[in-house]
Amino acid sequence: MENNGSHITEYKVLVRILLILLFCTFLTIEITSFNLAAFTVTVALLIAGFKSYLVLAYFMHLKYESLLLKILVSMVFVLFIVIVLITFIDYSFR
Amino acid sequence: MSEHNIHTEEHRDDEASKLGMWLFIFTELLLFGGLFLVYSIFRAQYPANFHESSLELSVTIGVINTVVLLFSSMTIAMAITAIQKKNKKLTLTLIGVTLLMALLFLVNKYFEWGHKFEHGLYPGSELIQLLERGHHLYFSLYFFMTGLHALHIVVGMVLLIICFVKVNKGSIAHDKFVFLENGALYWHLVDLIWIFLFPLMYLIS
Numbered sequence: 071m072e073n074n075g076s077h078i079t080e081y082k083v084l085v086r087i088l089l090i091l092l093f094c095t096f097l098t099i100e101i102t103s104f105n106l107a108a109f110t111v112t113v114a115l116l117i118a119g120f121k122s123y124l125v126l127a128y129f130m131h132l133k134y135e136s137l138l139l140k141i142l143v144s145m146v147f148v149l150f151i152v153i154v155l156i157t158f159i160d161y162s163f164r
Numbered sequence: 165m166s167e168h169n170i171h172t173e174e175h176r177d178d179e180a181s182k183l184g185m186w187l188f189i190f191t192e193l194l195l196f197g198g199l200f201l202v203y204s205i206f207r208a209q210y211p212a213n214f215h216e217s218s219l220e221l222s223v224t225i226g227v228i229n230t231v232v233l234l235f236s237s238m239t240i241a242m243a244i245t246a247i248q249k250k251n252k253k254l255t256l257t258l259i260g261v262t263l264l265m266a267l268l269f270l271v272n273k274y275f276e277w278g279h280k281f282e283h284g285l286y287p288g289s290e291l292i293q294l295l296e297r298g299h300h301l302y303f304s305l306y307f308f309m310t311g312l313h314a315l316h317i318v319v320g321m322v323l324l325i326i327c328f329v330k331v332n333k334g335s336i337a338h339d340k341f342v343f344l345e346n347g348a349l350y351w352h353l354v355d356l357i358w359i360f361l362f363p364l365m366y367l368i369s
Contacts, residue, residue: 088238102367114363129241150197
C-alpha cells in the first residue's frame, strides 16, 4: 500500500507510541522523586533521550525517511554532544 | 500510470521541501542546545541554588503541560495519517484538537507565570536582582527558555492554522500534503524541546 512512495503510519501505532511516552514521563517523575544525586540526572536524561528517539522515529516519520536524513539528524545530536563535552572539559581544567 | 504523467504536473519536490524544513529544525535544535549548555554549566557551578530554585516550580502544571504536548504531538501525526487516507474531515478535526491543546498549554503557562509575577518574580524585577547569583541565573534561564519555547508554540499555532485553512480549501490533499508534514515537523520540534526542558527545569533537584 505505497502512496506516492510515502509510508502511512497507522493510528494504533501512534496511540501506542503516545502511551509509551506517557509511561516514560511518569517513570521520570517517580525516579527523580528519589534523591540519588548524579544517578538521577543520568537516568532522567537517558529516558528523555529515549523519548526523543520515539518522537523523531515515529511522530516525525524519520524511520521511513531516506538514509541521508537519518544520518543528518544523528549528526546534529552527535555535534551537540561533542560541543557539551568540549565545553565541560574546558570548564573543568581551567 | 505513465499516460497520466504527460498531464501538466506542477513542479514540486517534496523530498527537498522536507530536507529544507529539517535543516531549519537543526538550527532550532542548536539554538536550544546552546541554552541547555549554558544551563548545564551554571547548574554545575551552583548546584545548591539550582536545586532550591527548582522546588519553586509547580510539578503538577509541568506534568499537565507535558501530557498536553505529547498528546498534541500524536494528534498532529494522526492528521497526516488521516490526509493520506483521504479523510479530510478527520484531518481538520485532528488539526483542531492540536490547536486546542496548544491553547491549553499557553493558558497553563499564563497561570504559571502569572503566579510568579504576583510574587515579584519576573525578569528584571527588583526581587530577582536581590537573589543570590545561582537563583538569579536559574530564574533568568527558566524565564528565557520557557519563554522562547512558548514563542515557538505561538509560531507553531500560526503554522497549524495555515494548514487548517489549506486543508479546508483543498490545497493540502492526499496527494500533496508536504506543507502539513512540515507544519507537523515544527510542532514535533516544540514537543521535542519540552521533553528535555521539563525534567531539567521541574524535576531534577
